[in-house]
Amino acid sequence: MIPAAVIFLYLAAVLAIGLVARRASVRRQDAEDFFLAGRSLGPAVFLLSLFGANMTAFSILGASGHAFANGIVTYGLMASSSALIIPVSLFAVGTRLWALGKRHGFMTPVQMFRDRWECAHIGTVIFAVQAVLLVPYIVIAVIGGGTTLRAVSGGLVPFWLGGAVVSLVVMGYVLFGGMRGTAWVNTFQTILFLSFGAIAVVAIGRGMGGFRQAVESMLASPATAPLLTRERVSPLYFFSYTFIPLSSIAFPHIGIFCLTARRLAHFRKTVVLYPLCMLAIWLPSVFLGVIANRATDIPAVRAKVEARATLAAEGPRLSAERRDQLRAEASGDEVILKLVEGYAPLWLTSLLGAAVMAAVMASDSQILALSTMFTEDVFAFYAAATRARDARQVQTGRLFVVLVTVVAYAVALAAPQSIFDIATQYAFAGYAALSPLLVAALFWKSSTCWGALAATVWTAAAVIAVAVLQTVVPPPATGAAVSILSVAGVDVISRAASGTTVLGLLPVVPMTLGSALLLGVVSLCTPASRPTSATLARYF
Protein backbone atom coordinates (compact mmCIF):
# COMPACT_ATOMS: atom_id res chain seq x y z
CA MET A 1 0.00 0.00 0.00
CA ILE A 2 1.40 3.38 -1.02
CA PRO A 3 1.52 5.65 2.03
CA ALA A 4 -1.65 7.71 1.98
CA ALA A 5 0.21 10.54 3.70
CA VAL A 6 2.29 11.17 0.56
CA ILE A 7 -0.84 11.34 -1.57
CA PHE A 8 -2.47 13.87 0.75
CA LEU A 9 0.78 15.85 0.93
CA TYR A 10 0.79 15.97 -2.84
CA LEU A 11 -2.85 17.10 -2.97
CA ALA A 12 -2.08 19.84 -0.43
CA ALA A 13 0.95 20.94 -2.47
CA VAL A 14 -1.02 21.40 -5.71
CA LEU A 15 -3.78 23.25 -3.87
CA ALA A 16 -1.13 25.55 -2.39
CA ILE A 17 0.28 26.17 -5.88
CA GLY A 18 -3.20 27.28 -6.98
CA LEU A 19 -3.44 29.70 -4.07
CA VAL A 20 0.01 31.15 -4.75
CA ALA A 21 -0.98 31.61 -8.40
CA ARG A 22 -4.07 33.52 -7.29
CA ARG A 23 -1.89 35.85 -5.21
CA ALA A 24 0.40 36.37 -8.21
CA SER A 25 -2.52 37.56 -10.32
CA VAL A 26 -4.32 39.55 -7.62
CA ARG A 27 -3.38 42.89 -9.20
CA ARG A 28 -4.84 41.90 -12.54
CA GLN A 29 -8.24 40.26 -12.46
CA ASP A 30 -9.20 40.37 -16.13
CA ALA A 31 -10.35 37.53 -18.36
CA GLU A 32 -7.04 37.33 -20.23
CA ASP A 33 -5.21 36.85 -16.95
CA PHE A 34 -7.58 34.18 -15.65
CA PHE A 35 -7.97 32.19 -18.86
CA LEU A 36 -4.50 32.71 -20.42
CA ALA A 37 -2.25 33.69 -17.49
CA GLY A 38 -2.08 37.16 -19.09
CA ARG A 39 -0.22 35.63 -22.10
CA SER A 40 2.84 35.81 -19.89
CA LEU A 41 4.24 32.31 -19.37
CA GLY A 42 8.03 32.09 -19.49
CA PRO A 43 9.96 29.49 -21.56
CA ALA A 44 10.41 26.82 -18.87
CA VAL A 45 6.82 26.92 -17.57
CA PHE A 46 5.51 27.08 -21.14
CA LEU A 47 7.44 23.96 -22.19
CA LEU A 48 6.75 21.91 -19.08
CA SER A 49 3.10 22.89 -18.73
CA LEU A 50 2.32 22.40 -22.43
CA PHE A 51 3.99 19.00 -22.28
CA GLY A 52 2.14 18.19 -19.05
CA ALA A 53 -1.17 19.19 -20.61
CA ASN A 54 -0.53 16.70 -23.42
CA MET A 55 0.31 13.87 -21.00
CA THR A 56 -2.71 12.07 -19.61
CA ALA A 57 -2.98 9.21 -17.12
CA PHE A 58 -2.11 7.06 -20.12
CA SER A 59 1.52 8.21 -20.23
CA ILE A 60 2.63 6.38 -17.12
CA LEU A 61 -0.06 3.83 -16.32
CA GLY A 62 -1.60 3.14 -19.73
CA ALA A 63 1.67 3.09 -21.68
CA SER A 64 3.23 0.47 -19.43
CA GLY A 65 -0.05 -1.48 -19.43
CA HIS A 66 -0.18 -1.43 -23.23
CA ALA A 67 3.48 -2.45 -23.42
CA PHE A 68 2.87 -5.28 -20.93
CA ALA A 69 0.31 -6.77 -23.33
CA ASN A 70 1.70 -5.70 -26.71
CA GLY A 71 5.45 -5.30 -26.24
CA ILE A 72 7.93 -2.73 -27.52
CA VAL A 73 5.60 -1.70 -30.36
CA THR A 74 3.90 0.65 -27.87
CA TYR A 75 6.81 3.10 -28.08
CA GLY A 76 6.73 3.31 -31.89
CA LEU A 77 2.93 3.49 -31.96
CA MET A 78 2.49 6.26 -29.45
CA ALA A 79 5.75 7.99 -28.55
CA SER A 80 8.15 8.34 -31.48
CA SER A 81 5.44 9.43 -33.96
CA SER A 82 4.15 11.99 -31.43
CA ALA A 83 7.72 13.18 -30.86
CA LEU A 84 7.82 14.28 -34.51
CA ILE A 85 4.25 15.35 -35.27
CA ILE A 86 3.35 17.28 -32.12
CA PRO A 87 6.39 19.63 -32.19
CA VAL A 88 6.04 20.10 -35.96
CA SER A 89 2.39 21.10 -35.45
CA LEU A 90 3.44 23.49 -32.66
CA PHE A 91 6.07 24.94 -34.99
CA ALA A 92 3.74 25.37 -37.99
CA VAL A 93 0.33 25.96 -36.39
CA GLY A 94 0.96 26.83 -32.72
CA THR A 95 3.19 29.80 -33.51
CA ARG A 96 0.58 31.26 -35.88
CA LEU A 97 -2.18 30.74 -33.35
CA TRP A 98 -0.04 32.61 -30.79
CA ALA A 99 0.57 35.55 -33.14
CA LEU A 100 -3.09 35.87 -34.17
CA GLY A 101 -4.21 35.52 -30.56
CA LYS A 102 -1.83 38.25 -29.46
CA ARG A 103 -2.87 40.55 -32.31
CA HIS A 104 -6.65 40.06 -32.26
CA GLY A 105 -7.18 39.04 -28.64
CA PHE A 106 -8.46 35.52 -29.38
CA MET A 107 -8.74 33.29 -26.34
CA THR A 108 -10.06 30.14 -28.03
CA PRO A 109 -9.63 28.47 -31.44
CA VAL A 110 -13.36 28.97 -32.16
CA GLN A 111 -12.96 32.76 -31.83
CA MET A 112 -10.29 32.55 -34.51
CA PHE A 113 -12.46 30.32 -36.77
CA ARG A 114 -15.41 32.73 -36.46
CA ASP A 115 -13.24 35.69 -37.42
CA ARG A 116 -11.32 33.90 -40.16
CA TRP A 117 -14.37 32.46 -41.95
CA GLU A 118 -16.78 35.26 -40.99
CA CYS A 119 -19.19 32.78 -39.47
CA ALA A 120 -21.14 32.82 -36.22
CA HIS A 121 -23.28 29.74 -35.74
CA ILE A 122 -20.92 27.44 -37.64
CA GLY A 123 -18.40 28.41 -34.98
CA THR A 124 -20.93 27.25 -32.41
CA VAL A 125 -21.19 23.86 -34.16
CA ILE A 126 -17.38 23.52 -34.01
CA PHE A 127 -17.52 24.51 -30.32
CA ALA A 128 -20.21 21.88 -29.63
CA VAL A 129 -18.24 19.06 -31.29
CA GLN A 130 -15.02 20.10 -29.51
CA ALA A 131 -16.82 20.30 -26.15
CA VAL A 132 -18.56 16.93 -26.49
CA LEU A 133 -15.26 15.23 -27.40
CA LEU A 134 -13.55 16.82 -24.38
CA VAL A 135 -16.07 15.83 -21.68
CA PRO A 136 -15.19 12.09 -21.51
CA TYR A 137 -11.59 12.97 -20.55
CA ILE A 138 -12.77 14.93 -17.55
CA VAL A 139 -15.11 12.14 -16.45
CA ILE A 140 -12.38 9.53 -16.89
CA ALA A 141 -10.06 11.61 -14.70
CA VAL A 142 -12.65 11.65 -11.88
CA ILE A 143 -13.09 7.88 -12.21
CA GLY A 144 -9.28 7.45 -12.26
CA GLY A 145 -8.92 9.60 -9.15
CA GLY A 146 -11.53 7.60 -7.23
CA THR A 147 -10.11 4.25 -8.35
CA THR A 148 -6.50 5.22 -7.61
CA LEU A 149 -7.18 6.62 -4.17
CA ARG A 150 -9.17 3.49 -3.31
CA ALA A 151 -6.30 1.28 -4.56
CA VAL A 152 -3.44 3.14 -2.88
CA SER A 153 -5.31 3.40 0.44
CA GLY A 154 -5.98 -0.35 0.41
CA GLY A 155 -9.74 0.30 0.22
CA LEU A 156 -9.87 2.72 3.16
CA VAL A 157 -10.96 5.59 0.89
CA PRO A 158 -14.12 4.53 -1.01
CA PHE A 159 -14.49 5.32 -4.72
CA TRP A 160 -17.07 8.10 -4.22
CA LEU A 161 -14.87 9.84 -1.64
CA GLY A 162 -11.66 9.47 -3.68
CA GLY A 163 -13.39 10.90 -6.75
CA ALA A 164 -14.78 13.77 -4.66
CA VAL A 165 -11.39 14.58 -3.10
CA VAL A 166 -9.60 14.63 -6.48
CA SER A 167 -12.41 16.67 -8.08
CA LEU A 168 -12.37 19.21 -5.25
CA VAL A 169 -8.59 19.64 -5.36
CA VAL A 170 -8.49 20.06 -9.16
CA MET A 171 -11.47 22.41 -9.01
CA GLY A 172 -9.79 24.33 -6.20
CA TYR A 173 -6.56 25.20 -7.95
CA VAL A 174 -8.24 25.82 -11.33
CA LEU A 175 -10.83 28.04 -9.62
CA PHE A 176 -8.29 30.04 -7.63
CA GLY A 177 -5.33 30.04 -9.96
CA GLY A 178 -6.95 29.97 -13.41
CA MET A 179 -4.49 29.30 -16.23
CA ARG A 180 -1.51 30.43 -14.12
CA GLY A 181 -2.36 27.92 -11.38
CA THR A 182 -3.02 25.18 -13.95
CA ALA A 183 0.28 25.87 -15.75
CA TRP A 184 2.28 25.86 -12.51
CA VAL A 185 0.66 22.62 -11.32
CA ASN A 186 1.29 21.05 -14.75
CA THR A 187 4.93 22.13 -14.51
CA PHE A 188 5.22 20.53 -11.07
CA GLN A 189 3.55 17.35 -12.37
CA THR A 190 5.83 17.15 -15.42
CA ILE A 191 8.92 17.45 -13.21
CA LEU A 192 7.52 14.57 -11.13
CA PHE A 193 6.94 12.45 -14.27
CA LEU A 194 10.42 13.21 -15.59
CA SER A 195 12.13 12.33 -12.31
CA PHE A 196 10.10 9.20 -11.79
CA GLY A 197 10.98 7.41 -15.04
CA ALA A 198 14.76 7.28 -14.68
CA ILE A 199 14.68 6.55 -10.93
CA ALA A 200 12.14 3.74 -11.42
CA VAL A 201 14.26 2.06 -14.12
CA VAL A 202 17.35 2.06 -11.89
CA ALA A 203 15.50 0.87 -8.76
CA ILE A 204 13.49 -1.85 -10.51
CA GLY A 205 16.55 -2.97 -12.49
CA ARG A 206 18.44 -3.49 -9.24
CA GLY A 207 15.45 -5.20 -7.66
CA MET A 208 15.17 -7.64 -10.57
CA GLY A 209 18.91 -8.36 -10.52
CA GLY A 210 19.56 -6.56 -13.82
CA PHE A 211 17.64 -6.44 -17.08
CA ARG A 212 19.97 -8.59 -19.24
CA GLN A 213 18.86 -11.84 -17.68
CA ALA A 214 15.20 -10.85 -17.79
CA VAL A 215 15.38 -9.94 -21.51
CA GLU A 216 17.29 -13.13 -22.39
CA SER A 217 14.73 -15.28 -20.60
CA MET A 218 11.92 -13.46 -22.41
CA LEU A 219 13.64 -14.20 -25.73
CA ALA A 220 13.96 -17.87 -24.78
CA SER A 221 10.20 -18.26 -24.24
CA PRO A 222 7.89 -18.49 -27.33
CA ALA A 223 5.14 -16.77 -25.32
CA THR A 224 7.15 -13.64 -24.53
CA ALA A 225 9.78 -13.39 -27.32
CA PRO A 226 7.32 -11.67 -29.74
CA LEU A 227 6.88 -8.86 -27.21
CA LEU A 228 10.47 -7.78 -27.97
CA THR A 229 9.66 -7.40 -31.69
CA ARG A 230 6.70 -5.97 -33.62
CA GLU A 231 5.74 -9.16 -35.44
CA ARG A 232 2.22 -9.22 -33.94
CA VAL A 233 1.31 -5.82 -35.42
CA SER A 234 0.71 -5.19 -39.09
CA PRO A 235 2.69 -2.38 -40.77
CA LEU A 236 -0.62 -0.76 -41.85
CA TYR A 237 -1.85 -0.65 -38.26
CA PHE A 238 1.51 0.79 -37.18
CA PHE A 239 1.33 3.43 -39.92
CA SER A 240 -2.23 4.38 -38.92
CA TYR A 241 -1.05 5.45 -35.50
CA THR A 242 1.02 8.26 -36.99
CA PHE A 243 -2.29 10.10 -37.64
CA ILE A 244 -3.26 10.12 -33.94
CA PRO A 245 -0.80 12.87 -32.84
CA LEU A 246 -2.47 15.26 -35.30
CA SER A 247 -5.16 15.44 -32.61
CA SER A 248 -2.86 17.26 -30.20
CA ILE A 249 -2.93 20.72 -31.80
CA ALA A 250 -6.70 20.39 -32.41
CA PHE A 251 -7.42 19.76 -28.72
CA PRO A 252 -8.85 23.04 -27.39
CA HIS A 253 -6.70 22.95 -24.25
CA ILE A 254 -3.53 22.66 -26.35
CA GLY A 255 -4.66 25.38 -28.75
CA ILE A 256 -5.42 27.61 -25.76
CA PHE A 257 -2.04 26.78 -24.18
CA CYS A 258 -0.36 28.06 -27.35
CA LEU A 259 -1.82 31.50 -26.55
CA THR A 260 -0.19 31.70 -23.13
CA ALA A 261 3.46 32.20 -24.13
CA ARG A 262 4.91 35.65 -23.40
CA ARG A 263 7.05 35.65 -26.54
CA LEU A 264 7.16 33.73 -29.79
CA ALA A 265 10.72 32.70 -28.97
CA HIS A 266 9.39 30.51 -26.13
CA PHE A 267 8.17 28.07 -28.77
CA ARG A 268 11.75 27.43 -29.89
CA LYS A 269 12.86 25.48 -26.82
CA THR A 270 9.46 23.79 -26.57
CA VAL A 271 9.67 22.52 -30.15
CA VAL A 272 13.26 21.23 -29.80
CA LEU A 273 12.98 19.74 -26.31
CA TYR A 274 9.54 18.19 -26.69
CA PRO A 275 10.86 14.92 -28.25
CA LEU A 276 13.44 14.56 -25.48
CA CYS A 277 10.72 14.91 -22.82
CA MET A 278 8.75 12.21 -24.66
CA LEU A 279 11.81 9.97 -24.59
CA ALA A 280 12.42 10.56 -20.87
CA ILE A 281 8.88 9.56 -19.90
CA TRP A 282 7.85 6.96 -22.48
CA LEU A 283 11.01 4.87 -22.83
CA PRO A 284 11.08 3.85 -19.13
CA SER A 285 7.29 3.35 -19.06
CA VAL A 286 7.32 1.09 -22.12
CA PHE A 287 10.46 -0.83 -21.21
CA LEU A 288 9.25 -1.50 -17.66
CA GLY A 289 5.84 -2.55 -18.98
CA VAL A 290 7.49 -5.12 -21.31
CA ILE A 291 9.91 -6.42 -18.70
CA ALA A 292 7.05 -6.86 -16.19
CA ASN A 293 6.27 -10.06 -18.08
CA ARG A 294 9.24 -11.65 -16.28
CA ALA A 295 8.19 -10.40 -12.86
CA THR A 296 6.09 -13.47 -12.17
CA ASP A 297 7.43 -13.69 -8.64
CA ILE A 298 4.96 -10.88 -7.92
CA PRO A 299 1.59 -12.67 -7.42
CA ALA A 300 -0.53 -9.91 -9.01
CA VAL A 301 1.66 -9.90 -12.15
CA ARG A 302 1.65 -13.71 -12.31
CA ALA A 303 -2.19 -13.68 -12.22
CA LYS A 304 -2.22 -11.28 -15.19
CA VAL A 305 0.21 -13.40 -17.20
CA GLU A 306 -1.86 -16.53 -16.49
CA ALA A 307 -5.11 -14.80 -17.48
CA ARG A 308 -3.53 -13.73 -20.77
CA ALA A 309 -2.21 -17.25 -21.42
CA THR A 310 -5.69 -18.73 -20.84
CA LEU A 311 -7.18 -16.15 -23.19
CA ALA A 312 -4.64 -17.01 -25.89
CA ALA A 313 -5.01 -20.79 -25.51
CA GLU A 314 -8.79 -21.10 -25.06
CA GLY A 315 -10.12 -17.74 -26.30
CA PRO A 316 -12.24 -18.94 -29.26
CA ARG A 317 -13.90 -21.62 -27.10
CA LEU A 318 -14.80 -19.27 -24.25
CA SER A 319 -18.00 -17.27 -23.86
CA ALA A 320 -17.86 -13.53 -24.56
CA GLU A 321 -18.42 -12.83 -20.83
CA ARG A 322 -15.55 -15.10 -19.80
CA ARG A 323 -13.30 -13.46 -22.40
CA ASP A 324 -14.19 -10.01 -21.04
CA GLN A 325 -13.45 -11.22 -17.51
CA LEU A 326 -10.06 -12.62 -18.54
CA ARG A 327 -9.25 -9.42 -20.47
CA ALA A 328 -9.97 -7.40 -17.32
CA GLU A 329 -7.77 -9.74 -15.24
CA ALA A 330 -4.96 -9.54 -17.81
CA SER A 331 -5.14 -5.75 -18.08
CA GLY A 332 -1.75 -4.25 -17.34
CA ASP A 333 -2.82 -0.74 -16.35
CA GLU A 334 -1.47 -0.99 -12.82
CA VAL A 335 1.48 -3.24 -13.70
CA ILE A 336 4.00 -0.49 -13.04
CA LEU A 337 2.49 0.02 -9.58
CA LYS A 338 2.99 -3.68 -8.88
CA LEU A 339 6.60 -3.59 -10.15
CA VAL A 340 7.46 -0.66 -7.91
CA GLU A 341 5.71 -2.23 -4.93
CA GLY A 342 7.52 -5.50 -5.59
CA TYR A 343 11.06 -4.26 -6.22
CA ALA A 344 11.51 -0.64 -5.19
CA PRO A 345 12.16 0.85 -1.75
CA LEU A 346 9.34 2.54 0.17
CA TRP A 347 10.46 6.08 -0.68
CA LEU A 348 10.17 5.35 -4.40
CA THR A 349 6.77 3.79 -3.88
CA SER A 350 5.76 7.06 -2.22
CA LEU A 351 7.14 9.08 -5.14
CA LEU A 352 5.17 6.85 -7.48
CA GLY A 353 2.05 7.56 -5.44
CA ALA A 354 2.50 11.25 -6.13
CA ALA A 355 3.29 10.62 -9.82
CA VAL A 356 0.19 8.46 -10.18
CA MET A 357 -1.95 11.17 -8.63
CA ALA A 358 -0.36 13.68 -10.99
CA ALA A 359 -1.29 11.40 -13.89
CA VAL A 360 -4.91 10.94 -12.90
CA MET A 361 -5.32 14.64 -12.13
CA ALA A 362 -4.28 15.72 -15.62
CA SER A 363 -7.82 16.92 -16.37
CA ASP A 364 -7.13 20.43 -15.02
CA SER A 365 -6.28 22.03 -18.36
CA GLN A 366 -9.29 20.35 -19.97
CA ILE A 367 -11.64 21.68 -17.28
CA LEU A 368 -10.19 25.17 -17.69
CA ALA A 369 -10.38 24.91 -21.50
CA LEU A 370 -14.03 23.86 -21.37
CA SER A 371 -14.77 26.72 -19.00
CA THR A 372 -12.91 29.18 -21.28
CA MET A 373 -14.84 27.89 -24.30
CA PHE A 374 -18.23 28.16 -22.56
CA THR A 375 -17.42 31.66 -21.37
CA GLU A 376 -15.86 33.05 -24.55
CA ASP A 377 -17.50 31.05 -27.35
CA VAL A 378 -21.03 30.92 -25.95
CA PHE A 379 -21.60 33.31 -23.03
CA ALA A 380 -19.57 36.31 -24.23
CA PHE A 381 -20.46 35.70 -27.89
CA TYR A 382 -24.23 35.47 -27.48
CA ALA A 383 -24.38 38.07 -24.71
CA ALA A 384 -22.63 40.51 -27.05
CA ALA A 385 -25.41 43.11 -26.65
CA THR A 386 -24.54 43.41 -22.99
CA ARG A 387 -20.90 42.63 -23.66
CA ALA A 388 -19.66 40.92 -20.57
CA ARG A 389 -17.03 42.92 -18.80
CA ASP A 390 -13.78 41.26 -17.80
CA ALA A 391 -14.71 40.76 -14.15
CA ARG A 392 -18.02 39.21 -15.15
CA GLN A 393 -16.28 36.90 -17.63
CA VAL A 394 -13.95 35.72 -14.88
CA GLN A 395 -16.91 35.10 -12.56
CA THR A 396 -18.67 33.19 -15.33
CA GLY A 397 -15.51 31.21 -16.04
CA ARG A 398 -15.24 30.25 -12.38
CA LEU A 399 -18.90 29.27 -12.31
CA PHE A 400 -18.35 27.01 -15.31
CA VAL A 401 -15.31 25.42 -13.64
CA VAL A 402 -17.56 24.46 -10.70
CA LEU A 403 -20.40 23.30 -12.96
CA VAL A 404 -18.17 21.19 -15.21
CA THR A 405 -16.54 19.55 -12.18
CA VAL A 406 -19.84 18.81 -10.42
CA VAL A 407 -21.44 17.38 -13.57
CA ALA A 408 -18.34 15.27 -14.34
CA TYR A 409 -18.37 13.92 -10.77
CA ALA A 410 -22.09 13.07 -10.93
CA VAL A 411 -21.67 11.34 -14.29
CA ALA A 412 -18.60 9.44 -13.03
CA LEU A 413 -20.66 8.02 -10.14
CA ALA A 414 -23.58 7.03 -12.34
CA ALA A 415 -22.17 5.73 -15.62
CA PRO A 416 -19.99 2.68 -16.30
CA GLN A 417 -16.34 3.41 -17.13
CA SER A 418 -16.43 1.31 -20.30
CA ILE A 419 -18.57 3.93 -22.07
CA PHE A 420 -15.99 6.62 -21.41
CA ASP A 421 -13.08 4.36 -22.32
CA ILE A 422 -14.64 3.99 -25.77
CA ALA A 423 -15.39 7.71 -25.96
CA THR A 424 -11.82 8.75 -25.14
CA GLN A 425 -10.42 6.14 -27.53
CA TYR A 426 -12.34 7.69 -30.43
CA ALA A 427 -12.05 11.29 -29.29
CA PHE A 428 -8.38 11.18 -30.33
CA ALA A 429 -9.49 10.18 -33.83
CA GLY A 430 -12.15 12.90 -33.71
CA TYR A 431 -9.68 15.64 -32.85
CA ALA A 432 -7.24 14.36 -35.49
CA ALA A 433 -10.08 14.67 -38.01
CA LEU A 434 -10.66 18.27 -36.86
CA SER A 435 -7.00 19.21 -37.45
CA PRO A 436 -7.56 20.09 -41.17
CA LEU A 437 -9.70 23.00 -39.93
CA LEU A 438 -6.68 24.66 -38.36
CA VAL A 439 -4.47 24.00 -41.36
CA ALA A 440 -7.09 25.38 -43.78
CA ALA A 441 -7.81 28.44 -41.63
CA LEU A 442 -4.14 29.38 -41.36
CA PHE A 443 -2.71 28.33 -44.72
CA TRP A 444 -5.49 28.18 -47.35
CA LYS A 445 -7.11 31.42 -48.49
CA SER A 446 -9.89 29.69 -50.42
CA SER A 447 -11.27 27.70 -47.50
CA THR A 448 -14.82 28.65 -46.49
CA CYS A 449 -17.10 28.28 -43.49
CA TRP A 450 -19.17 25.68 -45.37
CA GLY A 451 -16.08 23.56 -45.92
CA ALA A 452 -15.34 23.85 -42.21
CA LEU A 453 -18.91 22.85 -41.36
CA ALA A 454 -18.76 19.82 -43.68
CA ALA A 455 -15.53 18.61 -42.04
CA THR A 456 -16.97 19.13 -38.55
CA VAL A 457 -20.23 17.30 -39.26
CA TRP A 458 -18.29 14.47 -40.93
CA THR A 459 -16.07 14.16 -37.85
CA ALA A 460 -19.03 14.04 -35.47
CA ALA A 461 -20.86 11.46 -37.59
CA ALA A 462 -17.76 9.29 -37.98
CA VAL A 463 -16.97 9.30 -34.24
CA ILE A 464 -20.57 8.31 -33.43
CA ALA A 465 -20.59 5.58 -36.10
CA VAL A 466 -17.33 4.02 -34.92
CA ALA A 467 -18.31 4.23 -31.23
CA VAL A 468 -21.70 2.58 -31.94
CA LEU A 469 -20.06 -0.13 -34.04
CA GLN A 470 -17.50 -0.75 -31.33
CA THR A 471 -20.24 -1.09 -28.71
CA VAL A 472 -22.67 -3.18 -30.74
CA VAL A 473 -20.16 -5.70 -32.17
CA PRO A 474 -18.40 -7.48 -29.30
CA PRO A 475 -14.64 -7.96 -29.64
CA PRO A 476 -13.68 -11.39 -31.00
CA ALA A 477 -10.93 -13.54 -29.51
CA THR A 478 -7.38 -12.17 -29.73
CA GLY A 479 -5.91 -12.73 -33.18
CA ALA A 480 -9.30 -13.21 -34.85
CA ALA A 481 -11.21 -10.59 -36.87
CA VAL A 482 -14.90 -10.34 -37.76
CA SER A 483 -15.75 -8.87 -41.15
CA ILE A 484 -18.53 -6.28 -40.87
CA LEU A 485 -18.55 -4.93 -44.41
CA SER A 486 -17.04 -6.75 -47.35
CA VAL A 487 -16.99 -5.57 -50.98
CA ALA A 488 -16.00 -7.94 -53.81
CA GLY A 489 -14.32 -10.26 -51.32
CA VAL A 490 -12.31 -7.47 -49.73
CA ASP A 491 -12.92 -6.79 -46.03
CA VAL A 492 -13.60 -3.06 -45.85
CA ILE A 493 -14.65 -2.77 -42.20
CA SER A 494 -13.53 -5.37 -39.66
CA ARG A 495 -13.77 -5.76 -35.91
CA ALA A 496 -10.71 -7.15 -34.12
CA ALA A 497 -9.95 -7.50 -30.42
CA SER A 498 -7.91 -4.30 -30.60
CA GLY A 499 -10.69 -2.26 -32.24
CA THR A 500 -12.26 -1.46 -35.58
CA THR A 501 -10.25 -1.28 -38.80
CA VAL A 502 -11.03 0.10 -42.26
CA LEU A 503 -9.07 -1.71 -44.99
CA GLY A 504 -6.62 -2.71 -42.26
CA LEU A 505 -6.16 0.89 -41.12
CA LEU A 506 -7.38 2.49 -37.91
CA PRO A 507 -10.54 4.63 -38.36
CA VAL A 508 -8.47 7.77 -37.73
CA VAL A 509 -6.98 7.54 -41.24
CA PRO A 510 -10.22 7.62 -43.28
CA MET A 511 -11.71 10.06 -40.78
CA THR A 512 -8.85 12.58 -41.19
CA LEU A 513 -8.50 12.14 -44.95
CA GLY A 514 -12.29 12.37 -45.36
CA SER A 515 -12.38 15.53 -43.29
CA ALA A 516 -9.60 17.16 -45.35
CA LEU A 517 -11.22 16.09 -48.61
CA LEU A 518 -14.67 17.41 -47.63
CA LEU A 519 -13.19 20.67 -46.42
CA GLY A 520 -11.40 21.10 -49.74
CA VAL A 521 -14.25 20.07 -52.05
CA VAL A 522 -17.00 21.98 -50.23
CA SER A 523 -14.81 25.09 -49.99
CA LEU A 524 -14.16 24.98 -53.73
CA CYS A 525 -17.89 24.55 -54.38
CA THR A 526 -18.80 27.60 -52.25
CA PRO A 527 -16.52 30.39 -53.52
CA ALA A 528 -19.22 33.00 -52.82
CA SER A 529 -18.76 32.34 -49.10
CA ARG A 530 -15.08 33.25 -49.07
CA PRO A 531 -14.31 35.92 -46.51
CA THR A 532 -13.87 39.53 -47.58
CA SER A 533 -10.45 40.68 -48.72
CA ALA A 534 -10.16 42.79 -45.54
CA THR A 535 -10.45 39.65 -43.43
CA LEU A 536 -8.06 37.68 -45.63
CA ALA A 537 -5.52 40.49 -45.43
CA ARG A 538 -5.37 40.04 -41.67
CA TYR A 539 -4.36 36.39 -42.09
CA PHE A 540 -2.21 36.19 -45.22
Next chain:
Amino acid sequence: MLALLATALLYALHQDFWFWREARPLVFGFLPIGLFYHAAYTIATSGLLWVLVRSHWPAHLEGVARE
Protein backbone atom coordinates in the same frame (compact mmCIF):
# COMPACT_ATOMS: atom_id res chain seq x y z
CA MET B 1 11.58 22.83 -49.70
CA LEU B 2 14.61 21.09 -48.20
CA ALA B 3 13.05 21.37 -44.74
CA LEU B 4 9.84 19.83 -46.01
CA LEU B 5 11.74 16.97 -47.62
CA ALA B 6 13.78 16.33 -44.48
CA THR B 7 10.60 16.23 -42.38
CA ALA B 8 8.91 13.89 -44.87
CA LEU B 9 11.98 11.64 -44.88
CA LEU B 10 11.98 11.44 -41.09
CA TYR B 11 8.26 10.66 -41.15
CA ALA B 12 8.96 7.82 -43.62
CA LEU B 13 11.81 6.50 -41.47
CA HIS B 14 9.29 5.92 -38.68
CA GLN B 15 8.01 2.92 -40.66
CA ASP B 16 11.14 0.83 -40.00
CA PHE B 17 10.08 -2.50 -41.50
CA TRP B 18 13.73 -3.66 -41.44
CA PHE B 19 13.67 -4.27 -37.67
CA TRP B 20 10.11 -5.61 -37.60
CA ARG B 21 10.79 -9.20 -36.57
CA GLU B 22 14.20 -8.77 -34.94
CA ALA B 23 14.91 -8.38 -31.25
CA ARG B 24 18.68 -8.78 -31.58
CA PRO B 25 21.17 -7.25 -31.30
CA LEU B 26 20.36 -6.15 -27.77
CA VAL B 27 21.85 -2.68 -27.40
CA PHE B 28 23.66 -2.23 -24.04
CA GLY B 29 22.87 -5.92 -23.53
CA PHE B 30 19.17 -5.44 -22.78
CA LEU B 31 17.49 -3.00 -25.19
CA PRO B 32 15.86 -4.74 -28.22
CA ILE B 33 17.02 -3.18 -31.48
CA GLY B 34 13.48 -2.15 -32.48
CA LEU B 35 13.06 -0.15 -29.28
CA PHE B 36 16.56 1.32 -29.51
CA TYR B 37 15.86 2.42 -33.10
CA HIS B 38 12.80 4.37 -32.06
CA ALA B 39 14.58 5.89 -29.07
CA ALA B 40 17.36 7.04 -31.44
CA TYR B 41 14.67 8.22 -33.87
CA THR B 42 13.22 10.43 -31.12
CA ILE B 43 16.63 12.03 -30.55
CA ALA B 44 17.06 12.51 -34.32
CA THR B 45 13.67 14.24 -34.36
CA SER B 46 14.89 16.70 -31.78
CA GLY B 47 17.97 17.30 -33.95
CA LEU B 48 15.89 17.98 -37.06
CA LEU B 49 13.64 20.34 -35.12
CA TRP B 50 16.70 22.21 -33.86
CA VAL B 51 17.82 22.72 -37.47
CA LEU B 52 14.30 23.77 -38.53
CA VAL B 53 14.01 26.25 -35.66
CA ARG B 54 17.38 27.78 -36.56
CA SER B 55 16.85 27.93 -40.30
CA HIS B 56 13.09 28.42 -40.80
CA TRP B 57 11.93 30.28 -37.69
CA PRO B 58 8.82 32.38 -38.53
CA ALA B 59 10.27 35.53 -36.98
CA HIS B 60 7.82 37.69 -38.97
CA LEU B 61 5.06 36.48 -36.64
CA GLU B 62 6.53 38.62 -33.84
CA GLY B 63 5.70 41.57 -36.10
CA VAL B 64 2.20 40.23 -36.83
CA ALA B 65 1.55 40.02 -33.11
CA ARG B 66 2.69 43.62 -32.52
CA GLU B 67 0.61 45.17 -35.31
